[in-house]
Amino acid sequence: MHSSGDLLADRRYGYAEASFQESDWEAAADLARQALDLAPGFAAAWFLLGRAREAQLRTEPDGPDAAARRVEAVQAFENARALDPEDRQGAGARLAMLGIGDPMAAISPGYVRALFDDYAIRFDRHLVRSLRYRAPELIHEAVRRAASLRLRPFRFEAALDLGCGTGLAAELFRPVCDTLAGIDLSPAMLERARSKRLYDDLAEGDLLPWLAARPAASVDLVLAADVFVYLGDLGPVFAETARVLRPGGLFAFTVQAHPGEGVILGDDLRYAHGEAYLRALAAEDGLALPLLEDVSTREDRGEPVPGRLAVLAR
Structure with a gap:
């Protein structure tokens, strides 16, 4: 208390x-x-x-x-x-x-850190068993399909996991990544991710400065599983991701969805991003969009939460 x-x-x-x-x-x-x-x-x-x-x-x-x-x-x-x-x-x-x-700046890093520090000990079990969380599985299959569409191997020399949490995405992607690095705001979540020994490097902090510090054209896969629900303006993250991706690289992520334009802050204190908004950002940063689908990555009170899954390509 x-x-x-x-x-x-x-x-x-x-x-x-x-x-x-x-x-x-x-x-x-x-x-x-x-x-x-x-x-x-x-x-x-x-x-x-x-x-x-x-x-x-x-x-x-x-x-x-x-x-x-x-x-x-x-x-x-x-x-x-x-x-x-x-x-x-x-x-x-x-x-x-x-x-x-400003609704787009309403969710502070301190709020997200405190939320997930408190959640870490029960995170995996509660998400998977209670909320039917399946974003990592959906992203894994989507990246496989996008790689096939782009006529590239389902194998990645260097991958980044944005908002990596406890490493649920790494459990699936580690076998197809030569190196895998993760970033998260929550030290408690990172402690659990570190115990799984799936990452070559883990960092605590805000994902945007971490991305900005990486060399251009240095990775060929960037993942963001249900991270952008806590970010309103995705423009800076898209721009930095486009910069660090090598030609042929893929950027796979999920968002909460709403049927209208732009970005809204919902009653659940999570952001929902419109389809036209995502398409516009991809075009602005010179990223192709081989895959954009309506999905639900989790449930809320037994009901599927509307979402979108995208894979962008450099």
Whole structure:
């Protein structure tokens, strides 16, 4: 549990969390405020207050107190973010959902790192068994088909795994890659990936600087399995990937999908990218598009999440 350092404030916060879990939004907000009276610098309590007011806005959008609740939610999320500059709870994304700030910059690296550090210990089992996650398998088969269409061997001298997580993609691609390097924001995920001994190199950090530091035309396969759901603007990543790919190299990735134009930040705090947006980026960077398909890489509450699978070629 989050701690303020004040036992009474922490107790009030615990009650607020329990009320929130029981969908008693008003009690959760009141208890969070009580915690903040005792510990005004308690970022988690500010965030919980924002969540409670946000939940009330969602369930009663036209209620008589909607305007006041929105003001309190915005202020609470802004306070939470100010007290935690890394924004590990995702207050920026919550503000974007309320129409505050740039949605394309709403998800912070700190939020993604904290999310997956907490998730790492149960990641593989929960994804595969509970969410029916299959992005690595779909990408593996798609790369095989794209290689055949491009009349090139299904073998790669140097490959990169963007947002490699625990190494689920590496388990499939290691046999066809002479060298394989991975990058991820989460040290806990990297620890589990390292234990599998599948990568020649693993790095912790943001994928864009890591890509930018690599020599031009130095790899012939780049993978990104369900990584771009946390990136709004894919332009810089596409440009750097096109730069590091050798002629004949492949770039395979999945995204969440939506039927409209451009990019949207969904209620699940993940980005969804439109088909025309992906095609435009590929053309802009001089990449062919031998394969673009509608797929679902996972389920949410038993329902397939709409997605897309693409393989681009240099």
